[in-house]
Amino acid sequence: QLQLQESGPGLVRPSGTLSLTCAVSGGFVATRSFYWGWIRQSPGKGLELIATLYSDGTTHYTASLRSRLTVSMDTSKNQLSLRLTSVTVADTAVYYCVRLPLSGFDYSYYYIDVWGKGTSVAVSS
Amino acid sequence: QSALTQPRSVSGSPGQSVTISCTGTSNDVGRYNFVSWYHHHPGKAPKLLIYDVFKRPSGVPDRFSGSKSGNTASLTISGLQAEDDGDYYCCSYAGNYTSWVFGGGTTVTAL
Numbered sequence: 001q002l003q004l005q006e007s008g009p010g011l012v013r014p015s016g017t018l019s020l021t022c023a024v025s026g027g028f029v030a031t032r033s034f035y036w037g038w039i040r041q042s043p044g045k046g047l048e049l050i051a052t053l054y055s056d057g058t059t060h061y062t063a064s065l066r067s068r069l070t071v072s073m074d075t076s077k078n079q080l081s082l083r084l085t086s087v088t089v090a091d092t093a094v095y096y097c098v099r100l101p102l103s104g105f106d107y108s109y110y111y112i113d114v115w116g117k118g119t120s121v122a123v124s125s
Numbered sequence: 126q127s128a129l130t131q132p133r134s135v136s137g138s139p140g141q142s143v144t145i146s147c148t149g150t151s152n153d154v155g156r157y158n159f160v161s162w163y164h165h166h167p168g169k170a171p172k173l174l175i176y177d178v179f180k181r182p183s184g185v186p187d188r189f190s191g192s193k194s195g196n197t198a199s200l201t202i203s204g205l206q207a208e209d210d211g212d213y214y215c216c217s218y219a220g221n222y223t224s225w226v227f228g229g230g231t232t233v234t235a236l
Contacts, residue, residue, distance in 0.1 A: 047214060
């Protein structure tokens with residue numbers, strides 16, 4: 001059974017860089033059948049799909065974070081990574097790592113079939 | 126403020142049916158048959174209940190059902206059980222890879 005485990009610093013200073021990892025077990029990130037993604041949940045904005053990535057290197061970012069956000073995968077470690085620069089208090093949230101099944105009729109995805117438990121990140125001085 | 130509107134809470138006695146509504150617009154719920162529902166016990170990983178409006182993944186009991194009419198999607202739990210307590214979120218595809226919209230969540234309580 002696939003499991004996703006996020007990890008991160010818990011606290012990041014304003015203007016700093018947030019780095020998170022997601023360890024994948026019970027499956028491989030280098031799969032052609034799924035996208036992988038990051039969702040965050042903040043008190044102010046609720047749930048938000050912020051980025052997705054595919055094993056061929058394709059990435060998609062939400063417009064509001066595109067200039068600050070980078071996601072990647074390390075197939076040797078079977079893990080995903082997220083890097084968000086110049087953070088502000090608005091980036092305070094629980095960050096979830098997710099898997100998104102690739103649609104059978106187009107190269108897109110329309111739901112999440114596996115979530116991690118999430119990791120809480122606070123941006124504060 | 127979430128893009129999809131859900132009631133903050135619903136409750137029912139064990140064995141009763143409860144329905145959670147999820148109201149969007151003609152640009153999301155009304156346009157696409159890509160509504161999904163998730164159940165979240167705090168401290169645990171959220172779990173997929175329904176996708177593509179009404180489809181149930183293997184392992185999800187058939188007392189969970191989904192439907193849609195116009196701009197509103199609904200999740201019905203038939204025969205509420207104590208283990209169904211928790212938060213429920215709806216989600217709709219809204220036109221591109223990261224243009225998804227979520228509901229603000231509904232807390233279900235089995236009285």
